[in-house]
Amino acid sequence: MHRNFEPRRKICPVCQRPFTWRRKWAASWDDVKYCSRRCRGLRNQGKRKSP
Numbered sequence: 001m002h003r004n005f006e007p008r009r010k011i012c013p014v015c016q017r018p019f020t021w022r023r024k025w026a027a028s029w030d031d032v033k034y035c036s037r038r039c040r041g042l043r044n045q046g047k048r049k050s051p
């Protein structure tokens with residue numbers, strides 16, 4: 001039986017890609033919001049691009 005909800009999977013709000021749990025996040029998984037440092041950096045740059 002498959003579960004729709006994967007507790008160890010999140011969607012990166014920057015690149016909209018799903019990413020899965022990694023061992024390096026074992027202690028801070030609840031705080032992880034981005035798939036990579038790069039996305040985290042992009043998020044914090046505050047660039048505004050009008051579509």
Ligand SMILES: [Zn+2]
Binds near residue numbers: 014
């Ligand atoms: Zn990302």
